[in-house]
Amino acid sequence: MARNLNSRIVRAMIALTLLAFAVVYFGLTAYFFFIYEWLYPNSVDDDFLRTGDVVTLGLLLGIGISTASLLGWVLARRIVDPLKSVAGAARRVAEGDFSARASLRRSNFGEASDLVDDFNQMAERLQRAEAELRYSNSAIAHELRTPLTILRGRLQGLLDGAFIPSAELYGRLIEHVDDLSGIVEELRTLALSNAGQLDLQYSRLDLAVEAGAALTALEDQFGTAGIDTTLSLNSAVTGADRPRLRQAFVAILENCCRYASQSTVHVETGVAGEHVFFRCTDTGPGLADESRARAFERFWRADDSRGRSGGGSGLGLPIVKAIAQAHGGDALILPSREVGLAVEIRLPRREPPVSICE
Known part of the structure; x- marks a missing residue:
């Protein structure tokens, strides 16, 4: 594949050079033999193409072909090298080595850089998924x-x-x-x-009402865990799946019961630009910076900071994120310099569609 592409590019450059030379040569010939005689009928030139002229034209042809071949070879290398790198890395990935990455020279063109970057991102996602x-x-x-x-x-x-x-x-x-x-x-x-098959039944709802209902349902658990609550439930109306959204709210609040007992939990809803949000902040032990990035991984528990004694499957926060993303939003751990943990569900503001959506 690489050799074939190299030779094709070189042959194309040579063909272009020969074509340009042919146009110049035959154009000059036509001019001197026809147009020149028509313009100057009395002109006499017995030696139209002298030996020096032929040598000059030959040199120009040789220089043109050599230059085109060199430029074609350089261009072919710049095109083929990233392709060979991606092909080699793809072969290793196909063999099960998901750590394979394609390399890129600084002198490569922009499209090659995009190709290598996209492939490396894909390989990285495959490695994480595996x-x-x-x-x-x-x-x-x-x-x-x-x-x-x-x-x-x-x-x-x-x-x-x-x-x-x-x-x-x-x-x-x-x-x-x-x-x-x-x-x-x-x-x-x-x-x-x-799989993108999480069916959602959209309806018009207020996040403040749903958050209040979730808090009411967990009132006894909060009392057993010794949790005090403070509320700032501002109206945040959008179109969403009510049972799924309440499931996500309950999962976040149950997380507080398990890992932030004897703390204060602040629950807030509101509107921020084109989004509505549900935010739950506790004053429990929190998470270390390196653990925040893993909070939404399946079955992951921060044993050191939040303990396993409270049970839980380690699927709560991943489900929260899955539900938020199915609505076109996201769930994230908010950065904080204080003790505790702040989890936010952010959804787009929209009216519910007439029919069932994805």
């Missing part, structure tokens, strides 16, 4: 193993007569089943979001 897939598979197995082991142990104990059947025991078994169902449903939501 690492996340491996981690997710391991984490899913870990998260499901514990409740399944407990269920099997309790059921085996009931079968062997080691446990006495009681309403309390059955209630615990149902709780473990509910935990499993919750994890499966969360994984399903993330899978639909990644």
